[in-house]
Amino acid sequence: MPNEMPMMDCEQALAQLFDFLDHELTPERMQLIEQHLAGCTCCFELAQFEERFLVALQGIREDRPCPHEVRRRVLASLEAAGFTRH
Amino acid sequence: MTEGPAGPPPQDADYERDALPWMDDVYRFAYSLTRNEADAEDLVQETFLRAFRSWHTFQPGSDARRWLFTICRNAFLRSREKTRREVDMDDADAEAIATVRLHQEMRDDGTDRALSRIDLAPALARALEELPEPFRSAVIIVDVEDQSYEAAAEILGVPIGTVRSRLFRGRRQLQEKLREYAHDAGFTSAGPRTSETTDA
Numbered sequence: 602m603p604n605e606m607p608m609m610d611c612e613q614a615l616a617q618l619f620d621f622l623d624h625e626l627t628p629e630r631m632q633l634i635e636q637h638l639a640g641c642t643c644c645f646e647l648a649q650f651e652e653r654f655l656v657a658l659q660g661i662r663e664d665r666p667c668p669h670e671v672r673r674r675v676l677a678s679l680e681a682a683g684f685t686r687h
Numbered sequence: 688m689t690e691g692p693a694g695p696p697p698q699d700a701d702y703e704r705d706a707l708p709w710m711d712d713v714y715r716f717a718y719s720l721t722r723n724e725a726d727a728e729d730l731v732q733e734t735f736l737r738a739f740r741s742w743h744t745f746q747p748g749s750d751a752r753r754w755l756f757t758i759c760r761n762a763f764l765r766s767r768e769k770t771r772r773e774v775d776m777d778d779a780d781a782e783a784i785a786t787v788r789l790h791q792e793m794r795d796d797g798t799d800r801a802l803s804r805i806d807l808a809p810a811l812a813r814a815l816e817e818l819p820e821p822f823r824s825a826v827i828i829v830d831v832e833d834q835s836y837e838a839a840a841e842i843l844g845v846p847i848g849t850v851r852s853r854l855f856r857g858r859r860q861l862q863e864k865l866r867e868y869a870h871d872a873g874f875t876s877a878g879p880r881t882s883e884t885t886d887a
Contacts, residue, residue, distance in 0.1 A: 615787045616780045657807040658830040667714035671728045675735050685699045
């Protein structure tokens with residue numbers, strides 16, 4: 602059966618779970634892990650937990666724009682170094 | 688002296704167009720590294736000055752934000768005199784498996800369910816502040832600033848494998864902190880002992 606992809610076991614899937622959730626795997630590997638998660642309740646629950654965790658982590662990104670005074674200082678130092686603004 | 692054409696030199700116009708718009712992002716990144724407004728301000732200024740002086744090395748059309756983050760991170764390390772190479776002994780796959788074991792423990796003591804019902808942001812933000820380097824930078828760059836492993840490797844100046852191991856270990860340490868938080872707050876069955884608790 603030359604076109605059949607090998608099934609993945611739990612250890613293999615979990616070793617790459619973060620890579621999977623970060624979309625850092627090849628399409629073939631992503632599919633293998635998706636197939637495993639679709640058929641394994643235990644691994645699926647862990648994947649759900651980790652996904653919630655990563656979403657929460659991304660959510661703590663602060664809305665912290667550069668203060669005007671800092672921006673002014675940066676531009677002044679650039680101009681002193683020879684930068685010419687448009 | 689011969690007058691040039693009106694307007695700034697082309698490279699300055701390119702710098703203004705491609706680098707300066709990222710000042711908010713660089714400031715946020717600098718603050719996440721330094722956790723101090725004064726140091727973040729100095730770091731931002733140094734970053735943009737260094738970027739301007741080495742603008743001729745920037746590949747037009749490439750990721751300016753990533754390039755600026757790299758400069759910022761290197762400047763941060765220099766300011767902390769951490770120029771020695773950080774040796775990573777950990778295996779990323781082993782860290783992933785250790786995280787699995789941690790999750791199993793959290794499922795057994797109810798932490799998993801407890802954490803699904805509360806807002807994790809405040810506890811996570813505190814835990815991230817306390818996370819030591821080099822794990823904190825890896826988590827900030829990939830998880831908070833949403834960069835790829837490849838981008839993080841370039842910013843940190845390490846192989847992708849090192850990014851993975853630092854990142855996975857950082858995440859595991861954050862989850863351990865969340866578990867402690869859930870226990871301390873009494874959210875789980877393994878919370879603080881009370882007078883009603885009887886020994887088995």
